[in-house]
Amino acid sequence: MRLEMWTWLLLGFLTLAATGCYHTVEGRTKSGVPFAKDRFSSRYERSLEQCRTAALRVLKYNGELIRDDRVANTMVAKIKGRTVYVKLFEEEPNLTKVTVQARNENGTPATDLAAEIKTQIALQLPR
Numbered sequence: 001m002r003l004e005m006w007t008w009l010l011l012g013f014l015t016l017a018a019t020g021c022y023h024t025v026e027g028r029t030k031s032g033v034p035f036a037k038d039r040f041s042s043r044y045e046r047s048l049e050q051c052r053t054a055a056l057r058v059l060k061y062n063g064e065l066i067r068d069d070r071v072a073n074t075m076v077a078k079i080k081g082r083t084v085y086v087k088l089f090e091e092e093p094n095l096t097k098v099t100v101q102a103r104n105e106n107g108t109p110a111t112d113l114a115a116e117i118k119t120q121i122a123l124q125l126p127r
Helices: 002-018 048-062 111-124
Strands: 020-023 029-032 039-044 064-069 074-079 082-092 095-103
Touching (some): 039 111, 048 064, 048 074, 048 082, 048 095, 048 111, 082 111, 095 111
Antiparallel strands (some): 020 029, 039 095, 064 074, 074 082, 082 095
16 A cells, blocks of 8 residues: 555656746746757848848748737747747847747647748848
């Protein structure tokens, strides 16, 4: 009987440890699988506005734009039932860092989608 109690306690602890929260590039906390790679970053020798235009074009083409925060330079979209976050950061006047993060509905990473959106944004930038 005592061994069975410890088994249930261990199972409960492992269940709690497997669930958690992750941080979005917007700075929010969402429930999901923590400590998993879910984002890709690139730096482009383009202005912040050029990167914003390219990111908006890609997000609208692939899905539905949910939020565009011009003050925080973040965007959120729903693509194929997944949530995609894009964060823009102007490091220098003509050097912009673009970070793309994607998560499935259950909070697990969607790295394939994040990589694809990052690539599409790069291809949309003016030459």
